[in-house]
Amino acid sequence: MRFAADHDIDVVRFERHERKDDRTRACLRNFEGDEGVLYVGVAQEKARVVRTERRNDPLRGPYPWLVSSTAMVNHYYVYLVDDDFGPLFIKFCSHFPYNAKLCINGHEHLKRQLAKHGAAFEALDNGIASCADPDLMRQLADGLDATKIDALLRKWLQRLPHPFTSADRAAGIRCDISMLQAEFALTQVFDRPVQGRVFFEEAMRENLDLGRPDHVQLIFDRRVTKRTPTRHRTRVITDGVIPSPHVDCRHSRIRSRRVASDATTRKGAPCARRR
């Protein structure tokens, strides 16, 4: 909070069920400059925390003990615009062990890089429809690697309040990055809405066949037996009138959903894009 006050940054307390993306999109429209902090959002969320509890030893008496549990604690969303990565956010947990989550979008990174290289492209909300130099685009997309993501986090941790104090860091406490979730999108753009509808309806029909485990093996190249842990399933979820096939394999998932290309199609007309 002190950091926000010092740098004249808006602090927003998110309402229950509020869509954070909508607020961020509105802030992005008013943002000027290459990079900086958009705003800080505060939300109370469930988190895995480490707590102390009092235990009793008959010989030595009471002593503290660390236990892992969950708690509803404040999380601070710092929404940023980076020169190389575009919009992103880092979510800090306010409770020990002060986990943080960095969320980046590879498409935004690609858009920034294409703009820097002067390549003409047509951007989508979450993707790129076309590019004048596809080879360059592929090269830039492949260029997003672990080193760049690590450098990005280090860069912003130097500018933002670090979760660990200088005394902690002097004592040798370090933070490292692990991958919590990775999403590999397959964006398919159709020139006519009817093509998107036909494609999606056929995809639904074909995906229904994936309920058989041997078909799931074809996708994941994994033998699924009765002893394989966790669930493997195919679901067809109807959200309103738009069906959406989901294929679950352990903790991972393939899902297809149609995204409207404009305001008209969002209201229920045939959609032209599928992601």
Add this chain to the structure above:
Amino acid sequence: MINDTCDFDVGRRLKNLEALKAIGLAANRRLLGVQRISHDCRIGIERFDDLHASRLVDGQRASSLRFGDPRVQSLFAALVAFRLLPQGFANRDLRERVAPLTGLSVDDCHRNRTTHDLRRLRLRGLVRRIPPHPSLPGHRQGHPNRLVLPPRLRPRHETNHGRRLRPAPPASLATRPSTRRLRQRSPSPLAGAKPRSLNATCP
């Protein structure tokens, strides 16, 4: 969406990002490949007609494999079962599978008939003869490139028949007046009936 990298025997550290990317992109490519097979309707009229018409191959006449012919449909449906057999299959293997699909017993389905089917498949390149092996009796037919039909053609030829033709109602039902017309023509028998109480229906 990968929520746990350990599902794919990959560690969670950021240094494993490249391995995870390879897995994610391979899954996408495979999914796209399947979708292209299923949704790319460009079978090509030439290829389709090629099956329908009889043709001459090296001076030998190969009779047609007509779409909708029950015998051809049964043949294709049975042939799929042999796709992955490295040692191929024999005349009798095919006969045992085709016979129940055509409603015949194996004895009624004569060997010459299957020989004729195998011949026209072989001349069109859908199956090929493999050299005789000492451990395998008789001639066995193997598939070129381990495929029975080109992947674009097989599902269309087979599923089109199964999905678009078979589910249609028989002609006798199709000529009946629709239920809507029936409803308009004659009032419901319950229209003028008085509601009966539950007690009246119970003894």
